[in-house]
Amino acid sequence: MRHVLSVLVENEPGVLSRVAGLFSGRGFNIDTLNVGPTLEKGVSLMTISTHGDEQIIEQIIKQLRKLITVIKVVDLSGTKAVEREMVLIKVHATDSSRAEILRIVDIFRCKVVDVSIDELTMEVTGDQGKIVAIVNMLQRFGIKEFARTGTVAMKRSMQF
Amino acid sequence: MELTGAQILLESLKQEGVQHIFGFPGGAVIDIYDELPKSSIQHFLVRHEQGAVHAADGYARSTGKVGVCLVTSGPGATNTVTGIATAYMDSIPVVIFTGQVPTALIGNDAFQEVDIVGITRPCTKHNYLIKDVKELAHSIKEAFYIAASGRPGPVLVDLPKDVMQARTEFEYPKTISMRSYNPNYTPNRKQVKKAASLLSKAERPLIYSGGGVISSEAGEIMTRLARRFSLPVTSTMMGLGAFPGNDPLWLGMLGMHGTYAANMAVNNSDVLLSVGARFDDRVTGKVNTFAPRARIIHIDIDPTSIRKNVNVHIPIVSDCLNALTALEEEMGEITGVQWEDKHSSWVKTVKGWNQEHPLQYETGPSGKVKPQYVLEKLYELTKGEAIITTEVGQNQMWAAQFYKYHRPRTWISSGGLGTMGYGFPAAIGAQVANPGKLVIDIAGDGSIQMNIQEMATAVCYNLPVKIIILNNSYLGMVRQWQELFYNKNYCATCLDTAPDFVKLAEAYGAEGYLVEKSEDVVPVLNKVIASPKTCIVDIKVEPEENVYPMVPAGASLTEMLLV
């Protein structure tokens, strides 16, 4: 099963390779990984999406907690969480297809961030499902470039 | 007053109570060596950096203190890796200081530069590259704290040369607190109560103990608990010595070369109390047939050990000493259980297995010395009071089986990594830490050649370590597998070209003895035990002797091959 982990770490050199090395050394999977500074100086937040059976996920969480530079690990999968990922997609666009592409952009509430004679670049934000869906919709026009940030996620305030 | 980085390092070591370090110099650490003579710390010059780490490790295992070593950058640092991995696998507190090229050159492929922090990341508990002399004292304090606390382990501190030369005000932190590292020492009382209640209902209880009992100094309380509540005890190889090997409740080691009684007891027990052990594959055999009838209580300070290999019913994350203390209290409060009566038939059954198939060996047709005989005699002559270190292979298994360990920290052996070449430098470290004690390395003819250069270290510092080579002219343990599972294809395991170990001992200024007949074993051992010098005893043993019982890799514990 897919799990999204919020991992708060000390922001020091090597911390990323400690985490990445843990996953590769023990044969765990990383599907996406996102790192950025938090509002607290010296602390970064990693969001890791991974998959595995219950016992593997339990090991991943425990092993992460065991790393000296890891401050806190939260598994968001058991909770109500907001999950977002941003993707930049550059598609091939001709005079005959541009209108159709823009309609899709509209439906998915994406933003066009760059245009040229034969290309359109858009910014898509959403959860995994939305990203899969828009990729499916755009594939037939020809996706020329594709860049995604990896998931970031947060527990919802109200857990019901 | 301002001190240089080198001075800060040595002052910090003093503050940590370090008296002895093991090391080998080089360009990147000359500044430290330049200060060393002014310090009260005694330095032992090894002949290979691997030896320095094993010596620090043996020092740590024999005392419980943190072992310390110091090496130069580049090849000095890479030579420590096997030693570090050995300490890591067995959770031994060691702090390794490595020299590094000046900070301005890091990343430039400078002379003798390696990224040792990168290399050792997966085999240290933690490591540091010190980029600013102002961080030095604090990082050293953390390094010692991390190495010794929680589940112990090696910590490496990489010291660029310019940081050793830079100056700053020295103040050693008195305490340390880390928001990201707070090992949990105390057990959850509810879990302990549950465990006590489960044990009170057990018909066939068994203690399965491991290295955690040694490192948390819980041997005494475990022994009291076992005797008071009449619980038979087996242990992993790492746990030997925690429970007296001459106690009637002792079943011997379990696992691949465990005793028949221990493996049968695991198979039949209904409650298994696992203390400071981690269900390693060499212990469990085929894991889904391990302890099939038992409900398992698992005490371990490391949460990752729990449910890693085996599903347990009552996990208790705690230091073993605290958990067993609490468990004894809780069990003491349970009334109406006549523990001894209740377990008497189980204890009888277990002892019956021991009589049915004790550890034994046959005297072979060649009339050659039996390696097991050597260990039996050594046990008798030393009354179980020696510190025994081992190399790896058959020698190690016979030493685990046929010498009985009465006390914690008298058995010192590379368990998790199985490092050939470990035993001798570890013996040097143990001897440095225990000057009056008899320290013996049980060696194989293969393993001893992996760190034989440390003979110079032992002789140089008058360390009367005894090396007993069980010389079978084979890489015996591998040969045993070839014999049993590979049609006797003895490829690359015959060691017929070997040095004359007696001459070799003499060449280093030590004493050498050759034993070829059984009747010479006792007289020579007596002579060696009494000798104040470093000694090698080369005992030509039965070449194709095997270690039994043996559970083939991947088989269940009950599928033992017996003598």
Ligand SMILES: Cc1ncc(C[n+]2csc(CCOP(=O)(O)OP(=O)(O)O)c2C)c(N)n1
């Ligand atoms: C550094 C290292 N290399 C290889 C091995 C694999 N190995 C395990 S036991 C063994 C044989 C050891 O031979 P020896 O020291 O003569 O001991 P014996 O088994 O003959 O008692 C070998 C090669 C190892 N454990 N460590």
Ligand SMILES: [Mg+2]
């Ligand atoms: Mg041999």
